[in-house]
Amino acid sequence: MAELDWHAERSDLQNLALLDRAPDDAGIDLVAVRRYRQARVRHEMAQRGIGAVILSDPVNIRYATGTRNMQVFSMRNAPSRYLLLTAERSILFEFTGCLHLASGFETVDEVRPARTASFVAAGPHIAERERAWAAEMADLIHTLVGRGATVGLERLNAGTALALQAQGLTLVDAQEPVEMARAIKSPEEMKCVNASLRATETAVGHLRDAIRPGLTETQLWSVLHQSVIAQNGDYVETRLLNAGARTNPWFQEASPKVIEPDELIALDTDVVGCHGYYADFSRTFHSGPGRPSAQQRELYKLAHEQVHHNMGILAPGMSFRDYADAAWNIPEKYHANRYYLSAHGVGMTGEYPYLYHRGDFPDAGYDGEIRPGMTLCVESYIGEDGGAEGVKLEQQVLVTETGVELLSRFPFEDALLA
Numbered sequence: 001m002a003e004l005d006w007h008a009e010r011s012d013l014q015n016l017a018l019l020d021r022a023p024d025d026a027g028i029d030l031v032a033v034r035r036y037r038q039a040r041v042r043h044e045m046a047q048r049g050i051g052a053v054i055l056s057d058p059v060n061i062r063y064a065t066g067t068r069n070m071q072v073f074s075m076r077n078a079p080s081r082y083l084l085l086t087a088e089r090s091i092l093f094e095f096t097g098c099l100h101l102a103s104g105f106e107t108v109d110e111v112r113p114a115r116t117a118s119f120v121a122a123g124p125h126i127a128e129r130e131r132a133w134a135a136e137m138a139d140l141i142h143t144l145v146g147r148g149a150t151v152g153l154e155r156l157n158a159g160t161a162l163a164l165q166a167q168g169l170t171l172v173d174a175q176e177p178v179e180m181a182r183a184i185k186s187p188e189e190m191k192c193v194n195a196s197l198r199a200t201e202t203a204v205g206h207l208r209d210a211i212r213p214g215l216t217e218t219q220l221w222s223v224l225h226q227s228v229i230a231q232n233g234d235y236v237e238t239r240l241l242n243a244g245a246r247t248n249p250w251f252q253e254a255s256p257k258v259i260e261p262d263e264l265i266a267l268d269t270d271v272v273g274c275h276g277y278y279a280d281f282s283r284t285f286h287s288g289p290g291r292p293s294a295q296q297r298e299l300y301k302l303a304h305e306q307v308h309h310n311m312g313i314l315a316p317g318m319s320f321r322d323y324a325d326a327a328w329n330i331p332e333k334y335h336a337n338r339y340y341l342s343a344h345g346v347g348m349t350g351e352y353p354y355l356y357h358r359g360d361f362p363d364a365g366y367d368g369e370i371r372p373g374m375t376l377c378v379e380s381y382i383g384e385d386g387g388a389e390g391v392k393l394e395q396q397v398l399v400t401e402t403g404v405e406l407l408s409r410f411p412f413e414d415a416l417l418a
Helices: 014-020 030-047 057-064 069-077 118-145 158-165 177-180 187-210 217-230 294-315 318-325 359-364
Strands: 050-057 082-086 090-094 111-115 149-151 170-173 241-243 263-266 282-286 343-346 348-356 375-382 391-399 404-406
Touching: 014 069, 030 057, 030 082, 050 057, 050 111, 050 118, 050 177, 050 348, 057 069, 057 082, 057 090, 057 177, 082 118, 118 158, 149 158, 149 318, 158 170, 177 348, 187 217, 187 282, 187 391, 217 263, 217 343, 263 391, 282 294, 294 391, 318 348, 318 391
Parallel strands: 050 149, 090 111, 149 170
Antiparallel strands: 050 082, 082 090, 241 263, 263 282, 282 391, 343 348, 343 375, 375 391, 391 404
C-alpha cells in the first residue's frame, strides 16, 4: 500500500492545539495530563506482564496519547487507526492523510500510516490483508519486546487476532489494564473533567431555559448539542431525553413526541465533552405552566433521596460489596424499573467500576475497592412498573482521601422538591 502524506508541504498546522481547548481550561497542563495517563497504562501493563498493547478504541488511544481523529468514525471502522504501546515506545498508526494530527505530541514517538484490515477496506482479499497486517505488527513487536511476547488486544476482527496468534504471540485482553489505568485520575486530569462539566452545565442551562410545551423531544435535545459543540465538546453518546409517558420506563430514545403541558422531562447528559472527558449527570424538569403534581413530586423526592444517600456512604477503602449492602433500599413498587447500576466509574466514557444494587450483586456484581482518585456517577431512576412517568437523577463525584467531592453543580428543581 502506498504511504501518502497529503500535508507534507503544508506549514499552516500550528493551530492544531486549538482542538483541545475549552472555555474553562485556563491553567491546565495538558502535557502533564498526557504523560500521567500514558504512565498509568504502562504501569498496569507491567503489573500483568504485558509487553505490548495494540489499542484501536479511539477513546483509549486518546487516553494513552492525547491524540484525536474522527472518534465516532474510528469506533465504527476499527482498526482504521491504532496504537502500539510498549514500555519504551509509542507508535501511532494513523488514518491515511491524517498523520499531521499526531504531530508534536510528546506521547507519540512515531507516526505511521495505518493499514485497515477489514472487509470493507480489503474486500475478498481480507484474509491476505489480515495476514500481512499481523506479520507487520508481529515483526515490530518482536523487535521491540522479543519473541513470545504477551500482547493485549481490543476491537480487532477475529481473523486479525487469529493471524497475530499464528505469529507466535500470546494474546490477552487489553481492556483490563486500560480500564484500571483510567480509573484513577490525577489532580491535573481533574481540571479537564471539571472543564467538561462546566461546559455541559452551561449547555443544560440553555436546554432548561428552552423548555416549553409544543416542542418535540428532539427539538429540545438539539439545544444541548448546539451548546456542547459551540464550546468545543465532542458529541453526545446517547439519546436520553424523554417527556411524559416516555419517561417510564427509562432508556427510550429521544423522539419527535411533542412535549405536553405539565409533563416531566428527563435527561441524562452522557456528553463526551471538552478534552474528551465525559460529563455525566441526570436531571428531570417540569414542562409547566402549572405546578408539579403530588405524584411527580413524590417520584422526584425519592430519586433525590436515593442519590444523596448513596453519595453519603461512599468512602475511600470501601469494598464494592459493602457499598451494595449499605446502599439505599429501593421500594418494592419501583424495583422492577430500577436503573441497572447504583453507581459507575466515569472518565473519558462510562468506566470501571460498576457498583450494583444489593439485590443484583449476587448475580452481576464483583468486588473491588473504592479508591481515592476515582470519579463516580451515582444513579437513580424511580418509576413504577406501568406508572405514568418516571424521574432520572444522577450526580458525578470524585473520591478523595477523606470522602467524596461533588463535581456536578447543576441545581435540582425546587418546584419538584417542594
